[in-house]
Amino acid sequence: MKVLNKSKLIEALNVLSSQQEVFVPIQRESQSGYFSWADYQPERDELMLEALNVYQSPKNVVLPQTERMYGIISQGMEVDIDQTFEDAHPTLIFGARGCDVKGILAMDEVFLTRGFVDSFYQARRANNTIVANACYAPGPNCFCTAMEVDPVEPVGADVIIHDCGDYYAWEARTGKGEAVTAQLDGLLEDKEVKLPSAQPFQLQVDYQGVAEKLKDMFDHSLWDQMAEPCINCGMCTYVCPSCYCFDIQVKMFGEKGYRFRAWDSCMFEEYTREAGGGNPRGASKERFRQRFLHKLEFFQERYGTPLCTGCGRCIIVCPTDVNIARIIKAVKEAEVE
Amino acid sequence: MKEITEQIQTIAARLFEEGKIDIFIAWEQGELDFQTKAYVARSKEDAKNLVFNEYAIYNTANMLLKFRDGHERIGIAVKGCDSRGIVRLLEDLQIKRERLYIVGIPCPGLKDPLAAARNYGGFNRQTEPDSLAGKCLECIQPNPVICDEIIGPEQSPRQQGDRFARVKEMEQMTPDERYDFWEKTLSTCIRCYACRQVCVACDCRTCIFDEMKPQWVGRESSTTDNMMYHLVKHAHMAGRCIECGECERVCPVNIPLMLLNQKLIKDVGAFYGGPEAGLQYVEGAKPPLSVYRIDDPDSFL
Ligand code: SF4
Ligand code: SF4
Ligand code: SF4
Ligand code: SF4
Ligand code: SF4
Numbered sequence: 001m002k003v004l005n006k007s008k009l010i011e012a013l014n015v016l017s018s019q020q021e022v023f024v025p026i027q028r029e030s031q032s033g034y035f036s037w038a039d040y041q042p043e044r045d046e047l048m049l050e051a052l053n054v055y056q057s058p059k060n061v062v063l064p065q066t067e068r069m070y071g072i073i074s075q076g077m078e079v080d081i082d083q084t085f086e087d088a089h090p091t092l093i094f095g096a097r098g099c100d101v102k103g104i105l106a107m108d109e110v111f112l113t114r115g116f117v118d119s120f121y122q123a124r125r126a127n128n129t130i131v132a133n134a135c136y137a138p139g140p141n142c143f144c145t146a147m148e149v150d151p152v153e154p155v156g157a158d159v160i161i162h163d164c165g166d167y168y169a170w171e172a173r174t175g176k177g178e179a180v181t182a183q184l185d186g187l188l189e190d191k192e193v194k195l196p197s198a199q200p201f202q203l204q205v206d207y208q209g210v211a212e213k214l215k216d217m218f219d220h221s222l223w224d225q226m227a228e229p230c231i232n233c234g235m236c237t238y239v240c241p242s243c244y245c246f247d248i249q250v251k252m253f254g255e256k257g258y259r260f261r262a263w264d265s266c267m268f269e270e271y272t273r274e275a276g277g278g279n280p281r282g283a284s285k286e287r288f289r290q291r292f293l294h295k296l297e298f299f300q301e302r303y304g305t306p307l308c309t310g311c312g313r314c315i316i317v318c319p320t321d322v323n324i325a326r327i328i329k330a331v332k333e334a335e336v337e
Numbered sequence: 338m339k340e341i342t343e344q345i346q347t348i349a350a351r352l353f354e355e356g357k358i359d360i361f362i363a364w365e366q367g368e369l370d371f372q373t374k375a376y377v378a379r380s381k382e383d384a385k386n387l388v389f390n391e392y393a394i395y396n397t398a399n400m401l402l403k404f405r406d407g408h409e410r411i412g413i414a415v416k417g418c419d420s421r422g423i424v425r426l427l428e429d430l431q432i433k434r435e436r437l438y439i440v441g442i443p444c445p446g447l448k449d450p451l452a453a454a455r456n457y458g459g460f461n462r463q464t465e466p467d468s469l470a471g472k473c474l475e476c477i478q479p480n481p482v483i484c485d486e487i488i489g490p491e492q493s494p495r496q497q498g499d500r501f502a503r504v505k506e507m508e509q510m511t512p513d514e515r516y517d518f519w520e521k522t523l524s525t526c527i528r529c530y531a532c533r534q535v536c537v538a539c540d541c542r543t544c545i546f547d548e549m550k551p552q553w554v555g556r557e558s559s560t561t562d563n564m565m566y567h568l569v570k571h572a573h574m575a576g577r578c579i580e581c582g583e584c585e586r587v588c589p590v591n592i593p594l595m596l597l598n599q600k601l602i603k604d605v606g607a608f609y610g611g612p613e614a615g616l617q618y619v620e621g622a623k624p625p626l627s628v629y630r631i632d633d634p635d636s637f638l
Contacts, residue, residue: 030591052459139459233531262556319587321374
């Protein structure tokens with residue numbers, strides 16, 4: 001098997017970085033997320049490939065928090081589109097965990113299938129390669145296996161690397177993966193490898209039948225109880241690797257301007273506010289319920305897989321200790337008439 | 338803290354029994370030690386779930402906003418910082434004093450459950466787990482400023498040295514240096530608005546950032562819109578921030594928000610004097626910058 005010796009990791013990242021923009025998990029001062037290797041400064045940044053995961057998921061690479069769509073010129077009643085901002089520069093996500101890869105696969109479903117193709121997303125995704133970092137030691141909030149993710153051999157990865165102590169075992173899985181492997185020609189070595197053994201999950205979550213059961217639980221009292229502490233801050237949706245909602249807005253400077261889209265969250269009040277002022281999800285509980293129903297029921301119904309990937313991020317960020325694993329359990333145990 | 342827990346439970350049970358309250362707001366223990374969260378007890382039986390422990394840091398006053406339109410009579414447990422939040426809500430006429438039965442807890446200083454959760458979860462670089470939360474190390478008012486009943490002995494403020502040292506350091510910078518600092522810092526804000534949602538002083542029914550007609554501040558996570566968000570949000574905090582530190586504590590990308598708040602606290606103090614936000618409740622009194630007068634000496638207003 002091919003291996004990448006850890007002593008050559010920095011060199012490898014530099015080589016990859018010369019061919020495409022490489023995003024790696026980094027702790028930057030007090031923040032952690034996927035940042036561009038080109039901005040890496042050793043005195044400020046710490047590479048986090050050995051940590052379980054980072055706070056901000058790599059979804060930003062394929063669905064930037066803010067992206068310009070097209071430029072506008074308006075003259076009187078006439079409006080012209082003068083340019084589009086399709087971004088197709090090649091990118092590589094290096095070291096994504098299986099849960100985060102699944103997040104991107106979920107977005108692929110939304111933006112590329114069922115006859116609705118989002119050209120902006122498509123352009124970026126077509127030029128995006130994923131090197132996944134296999135997980136052998138799940139953290140205490142991980143429950144990806146319950147959400148159809150294989151943490152050791154994640155579907156959707158172009159290359160999978162396996163941390164074997166002094167080196168990473170390197171396994172190309174797709175054509176894109178082969179291409180990236182070729183870029184590292186001379187840096188990868190051949191070696192007999194012994195892969196680590198996977199440790200058990202500490203958190204046990206049983207998602208079986210939850211989507212089905214939720215169909216009859218829209219008005220269940222469980223939502224009142226669960227939503228009580230939630231302050232609808234939206235952090236959980238912004239750190240989530242699979243939440244993909246966005247809003248399209250416009251910025252005009254005199255006669256010129258542009259349309260852009262920016263992440264949005266179903267936890268926000270104006271997300272569902274209608275032009276006339278009405279709001280079908282005016283109450284905090286209704287927004288809370290939407291988030292969990294979308295994750296656990298609606299997406300499953302439409303795409304045959306849950307929208308939660310079990311990464312555990314929302315559990316860690318929530319200031320009021322809302323915990324999706326506990327919600328799944330509560331749904332399982334709830335009595336429905 | 339065990340005694341405090343017992344006393345909260347006893348007091349809440351008594352209030353339910355006497356028919357004095359419909360709900361009691363305090364904290365509840367989650368599965369793990371640090372998973373302590375706000376909790377609303379609705380009966381004498383529920384009162385058994387109430388706790389106060391070293392992670393009971395969440396500002397309970399914020400929970401009152403969920404009940405501002407109702408008629409429930411509310412028992413509520415507050416620490417020093419939480420009690421200042423209650424004063425703010427009373428001043429802003431968000432809730433009536435007669436609806437509240439306030440149980441005060443002089444606060445010994447607490448730990449941050451979010452820091453503990455990060456350490457436990459294996460995300461981020463590990464931080465020092467055993468120290469008190471930053472906001473508690475800076476606390477000037479651990480004792481409740483308003484309450485009907487108090488549990489335990491008074492505590493002394495933990496804030497040491499020059500309270501505004503960090504602010505003064507910033508004031509020494511040139512405008513360009515300061516601008517660069519904030520441009521760099523605020524450009525990483527992800528605009529999740531958690532800092533607003535967790536803030537008890539942010540009690541507007543429709544926040545300016547949620548207004549769509551017109552939209553005052555764009556949604557772009559660009560330096561311009563991010564700066565605009567923070568300028569406006571923090572300007573609105575002048576004379577209102579009760580220094581509970583919740584915004585900075587919950588921010589997922591660790592923006593040093595209290596630096597902005599502290600600058601405003603310092604300036605409002607210097608310009609208008611008087612007690613700081615939420616330190617004193619006088620019925621009908623208005624904090625600085627919240628009165629409208631036709632003959633205001635400043636023509637701009
Ligand atoms: S949720 Fe699964 S894939 Fe994600 S970090 Fe944990 S073990 Fe790895
Ligand atoms: S992070 Fe927690 S409090 Fe904030 S919106 Fe999500 S569930 Fe609600
Ligand atoms: S949970 Fe909410 S924010 Fe996330 S994708 Fe679903 S509707 Fe959008
Ligand atoms: S809902 Fe929570 S646990 Fe599930 S993928 Fe999103 S952040 Fe991760
Ligand atoms: S909580 Fe932090 S990231 Fe979120 S809007 Fe406030 S400053 Fe920005």
